[in-house]
Amino acid sequence: MPLARRIIPCLDTDGSRVVKGINFVGLQYAGDPVELAARYNAEGADELVVLDIAASRDRRPTFLETIRRVAAELAIPLTAGGGIRTLEDARAVVRAGADKITVNTAAVERPQLIAELANEFGSQAVVLAIDAKRESDSWDVRVRGGRESANRNATQWAQEGVTLGAGEILITSVDRDGTQCGFDVQLTSAIAQSVSVPVIASGGAKTPAHFAEVFTTGAADAALAASIFHQRTQPIGALKEFLASQGIPVRLNQ
């Protein structure tokens, strides 16, 4: 049996509230994380990601409390991240109930962080998030919410991350994020071809056809989206029924 392709809703939070906004500009309240988590757990989401997009030090205890309350609602895996810079940061997130930790900017600045996390929690718990922006025929790694170039090639960084111990790559297209024009399937397939671990595609999803495309042409193992799920534009059950009708293996509610 093939592994089911996973559908993963993402809760971007300011620590305690789910927010929606681009590059921290015009943040809008988009829901309560605990209510959304309970809804997605019941609707057949395969995992949940919770991010602290503000990631400010003084709001950290609030975010940990959010993880605890979200984890209590779930019987599916939970990934948490945003602002994880040290092993100690990661320990706090895992202790609060996350099964996996995602790292982004801090790993670019200090790649050894990936190895430290993998040694402590195992590779299956370490998700390397990469924000990538297209530059002619390759992709540049971006940091700090996509605003700054890290002057690194995205596929090479993914490979390096896996060598250091990352067990999954969460690849976000900075170009497509928020556009609802579909995933950058060339980016996801380039990443999937260059690493031996599962790849989660993110950025640009709107229609069920976008998801089908990223699982076939894009060679992604999982697909992540936020507002289309929060606003019920795209119910998860209907999305999975569509994917199943296209011959894509998905976990349907039994």
Next chain:
Amino acid sequence: MKVTILDYGAGNLPSVERAFERLATPTERATTPESISSAEAIVLPGVGHVAALIRALDKFNLREPLCESVRRGTPFLGICLGLQVLFASSEEAPEFSGLSLFEGSVRALPNSVKLPHMGWNQLQRTSNSRLLRGLAENAWFYFAHSYAAPDASTAATATCTHGAQFAAVIERENISAVQFHPEKSGPSGATVFKNFLEMAQCL
């Protein structure tokens, strides 16, 4: 019945506690040999590196009381590493010996497929399973591992395939173990816990 969950710092312990809580079953965390010996039912959760689990068992002197309780017939459920550690050895940590309740060695999954084996997969039933009672043949379970126990284990009641076939469910008398994470497997996982409790009460 109260379920004793062996606490060696495994990341999935709170989720396992919550799974039993949802079934209105009290749990306690065990860190001492005495609490293992007096347990009515034992759950060994685990995720990550098998060496961390074996090291913790030895550090807290839990290896002997655990083996003794299991041999005496205390209902036991191993999850993920809690299954792997029942075997004699593991390629992940060749320097350590396992509990040797089952023969054979835990091996790395082949690197011809994406590793870790992470996500939702289905099982092949090989013989009558009490742990999977009431579940559809095509039920989905959540896996997150790179090493696995041999499918040829005579106690395997269900296998799974990712690059190679491996033991997904092991059942022998009072011993039950699953390679997947029932605490992360939605309604199917809840049924596995419910079946374990029913078996434990009738042993």
